[in-house]
Amino acid sequence: MEITQLKYFLGVAEELHFSKAAEKLFITQPALSRQIQQLEGELGVILFERNKRNVSLTMAGECLRVEAIKIMNQLEFVKKRVTLIHNGEEGELRVGHPGSAIHSVLPQILLEIQQKFPKIRTILSEEIENVLLNAIKDNKVDIGFVRESIIDAQFDSRTISSEFLAVVLPENHAISQDNFIDISQFKDEKFILTPRQEGSVYYDKLIKLCERSGFLPNIIHESNYGATILRLVEHNLGISILPISYQTSMPKGVKFIALKTIPETTSLSLVWLRDNTNPMIKNFLEVCEGMLV
Amino acid sequence: MEITQLKYFLGVAEELHFSKAAEKLFITQPALSRQIQQLEGELGVILFERNKRNVSLTMAGECLRVEAIKIMNQLEFVKKRVTLIHNGEEGELRVGHPGSAIHSVLPQILLEIQQKFPKIRTILSEEIENVLLNAIKDNKVDIGFVRESIIDAQFDSRTISSEFLAVVLPENHAISQDNFIDISQFKDEKFILTPRQEGSVYYDKLIKLCERSGFLPNIIHESNYGATILRLVEHNLGISILPISYQTSMPKGVKFIALKTIPETTSLSLVWLRDNTNPMIKNFLEVCEGMLV
DNA sequence: ATTAATTCATAAATAAAAAGCATTAATTTG
DNA sequence: CAAATTAATGCTTTTTATTTATGAATTAAT
Numbered sequence: 001m002e003i004t005q006l007k008y009f010l011g012v013a014e015e016l017h018f019s020k021a022a023e024k025l026f027i028t029q030p031a032l033s034r035q036i037q038q039l040e041g042e043l044g045v046i047l048f049e050r051n052k053r054n055v056s057l058t059m060a061g062e063c064l065r066v067e068a069i070k071i072m073n074q075l076e077f078v079k080k081r082v083t084l085i086h087n088g089e090e091g092e093l094r095v096g097h098p099g100s101a102i103h104s105v106l107p108q109i110l111l112e113i114q115q116k117f118p119k120i121r122t123i124l125s126e127e128i129e130n131v132l133l134n135a136i137k138d139n140k141v142d143i144g145f146v147r148e149s150i151i152d153a154q155f156d157s158r159t160i161s162s163e164f165l166a167v168v169l170p171e172n173h174a175i176s177q178d179n180f181i182d183i184s185q186f187k188d189e190k191f192i193l194t195p196r197q198e199g200s201v202y203y204d205k206l207i208k209l210c211e212r213s214g215f216l217p218n219i220i221h222e223s224n225y226g227a228t229i230l231r232l233v234e235h236n237l238g239i240s241i242l243p244i245s246y247q248t249s250m251p252k253g254v255k256f257i258a259l260k261t262i263p264e265t266t267s268l269s270l271v272w273l274r275d276n277t278n279p280m281i282k283n284f285l286e287v288c289e290g291m292l293v
Numbered sequence: 294m295e296i297t298q299l300k301y302f303l304g305v306a307e308e309l310h311f312s313k314a315a316e317k318l319f320i321t322q323p324a325l326s327r328q329i330q331q332l333e334g335e336l337g338v339i340l341f342e343r344n345k346r347n348v349s350l351t352m353a354g355e356c357l358r359v360e361a362i363k364i365m366n367q368l369e370f371v372k373k374r375v376t377l378i379h380n381g382e383e384g385e386l387r388v389g390h391p392g393s394a395i396h397s398v399l400p401q402i403l404l405e406i407q408q409k410f411p412k413i414r415t416i417l418s419e420e421i422e423n424v425l426l427n428a429i430k431d432n433k434v435d436i437g438f439v440r441e442s443i444i445d446a447q448f449d450s451r452t453i454s455s456e457f458l459a460v461v462l463p464e465n466h467a468i469s470q471d472n473f474i475d476i477s478q479f480k481d482e483k484f485i486l487t488p489r490q491e492g493s494v495y496y497d498k499l500i501k502l503c504e505r506s507g508f509l510p511n512i513i514h515e516s517n518y519g520a521t522i523l524r525l526v527e528h529n530l531g532i533s534i535l536p537i538s539y540q541t542s543m544p545k546g547v548k549f550i551a552l553k554t555i556p557e558t559t560s561l562s563l564v565w566l567r568d569n570t571n572p573m574i575k576n577f578l579e580v581c582e583g584m585l586v
Numbered sequence: 587a588t589t590a591a592t593t594c595a596t597a598a599a600t601a602a603a604a605a606g607c608a609t610t611a612a613t614t615t616g
Numbered sequence: 617c618a619a620a621t622t623a624a625t626g627c628t629t630t631t632t633a634t635t636t637a638t639g640a641a642t643t644a645a646t
Contacts, residue, residue: 001299001368002295004604018622027604027605027606028453029520029623029624030606030607030624031604031605035604037624043372043376044379045378045379050622053612053613053622056623058572059378059570060378060379063378064375067367068371069370069578071364074360074367075294077360078356079336081356082336082353082357085338086337086351088645199443216612261548277339279352281354297633310592310593311594312592320635321634321636322593322595323594323596323635324634324635326594326596327595327634330595345594345640346593346594346641346642346643348593587646588626588646589626589631589645589646590643592642592644593641593643594640594641595640596637596640597636597639598636598638599635599636600633600634601633601634601637602628602632602634603630603633604630604631604632605628605629605631606623606628606629607626607627607629608625609627611624612622612623613620613622614621615619616617616618616620
């Protein structure tokens with residue numbers, strides 16, 4: 001049994017006339033007769049009662065008609081769906097992100113994805129950088145947000161935004177925007193930073209920043225979560241350096257001093273496995289770039 | 294897209310190996326590769342990620358796999374169903390019958406049908422003979438029970454049983470089995486019979502029976518329904534002649550006197566339209582004959 | 587590093603299937 | 617009864633699918 005045969009069968013079932021059906025199907029009448037005979041032969045069933053003048057469906061034929069219509073519709077449906085998936089317009093995209101992203105770009109991006117590709121379902125997982133990268137390698141996550149770009153042959157990455165860093169101080173701290181000159185002013189402070197992770201460019205960048213100003217930060221607390229760091233600063237447990245975008249979710253008891261020189265910027269990149277063929281990655285990137293350039 | 298292509302696709306999707314799949318499908322590997330390429334081309338979608346050493350399903354491929362399995366199962370289901378219908382083992386059979394049949398053979402027949410062909414659904418309609426025959430002609434009923442056989446070119450019929458007639462008397466009637474000789478004994482009685490219908494052999498038979506005994510019955514009531522007639526007899530409104538099988542549903546206040554000569558028998562036949570192709574008719578007949586011979 | 591083995595893709599040849607054309611047989615209509 | 621209609625049949629051509637043979641890329645082994 002072939003789809004073409006079912007199509008022919010439905011043609012005859014609709015017209016109840018071989019010649020007319022053949023015309024509609026753009027084949028000759030004998031070809032059509034043959035195919036129906038063949039279908040009947042294979043099924044071992046008479047589908048049409050034809051008595052030289054009238055063609056009508058048998059009960060078996062009527063049953064096949066109903067079912068064949070269903071099958072044809074299902075087939076059409078599959079074609080459409082498969083195309084959507086191929087074009088990355090439907091499916092599940094597993095997005096990993098650091099806690100910080102949820103405070104900055106992620107909500108807008110997800111909103112935009114929802115609007116442009118309503119059939120894409122995003123599955124978010126918040127992970128610290130090295131866990132996230134491993135998840136991507138293990139194909140548990142399709143695409144992830146990381147600070148600074150990654151140098152690794154198996155990954156592909158694209159920088160989607162760049163922002164200044166900022167010193168985060170408790171509100172009552174002596175130094176403010178007005179009397180701030182350089183971060184060397186904080187050389188004797190206690191620092192709360194993200195933990196040093198294997199291969200994390202972001203951490204190294206922060207350390208180098210201090211080194212260039214002639215001191216090594218005295219790190220007394222570590223936390224992966226920007227929100228936690230902000231709270232610690234608020235309670236006078238130390239100061240920190242964070243991407244400026246955290247300012248939007250800043251608690252009342254802290255203040256930000258933006259660092260506005262070129263080396264004092266941090267970039268946000270998307271990273272994915274070079275040979276991950278999930279077609280949604282392409283569209284996800286497009287949306288991200290379209291929004292953040 | 295053809296069924297064969299889907300079958301091939303599922304083969305590869307299962308093995309994830311073209312050569313092995315080809316072997317299982319009893320074709321050569323290039324033939325398989327070609328068909329998959331063709332399918333991909335037609336859908337405009339890549340179904341397999343093949344990198345010379347590994348074959349894996351893309352997301353689109355995975356979607357097609359799931360749906361193709363459904364379609365193949367549906368196809369198998371249809372094949373079976375259509376065969377059942379063709380063999381008259383499934384479907385609806387519309388059976389018309391006179392009221393009398395429900396008191397005699399019909400219950401057993403339906404039970405037997407249920408057991409032998411559990412997928413056949415019977416739709417009963419009780420009709421008096423001429424209405425029933427018209428319903429059959431109009432293809433509203435597939436097969437019907439009638440008393441005596443029908444002489445009509447468009448019908449086919451088969452006699453399935455034959456039984457004696459019986460005189461039905463009120464319990465207190467002077468004549469009983471002991472002193473009964475001949476129905477001429479009832480020549481002065483009031484009769485309750487079925488109504489005279491166009492072309493009804495049964496009615497004519499009853500009249501002839503009386504004529505042969507030298508009288509014309511004095512018919513004072515008519516009713517199509519044997520049960521009604523029995524009640525009328527019970528209440529002393531007259532006597533009747535009915536097929537002996539009514540004895541099984543005889544009320545207390547009546548008695549039966551069987552008429553045991555050959556002309557005093559009545560046959561029960563099944564009648565259907567000669568060109569009704571409902572395949573269940575054949576099986577229905579078989580069951581009826583198997584039971585009642 | 588070279589060789590052997592595996593495996594999917596491609597090309598040309600062959601086989602199979604489908605479609606077309608011409609015609610027939612049966613039936614209906616004027 | 618002739619003309620028209622319509623599905624089936626026989627034969628030919630065209631199209632499609634399959635096979636055979638081969639190539640290219642990759643991995644594994646000596």
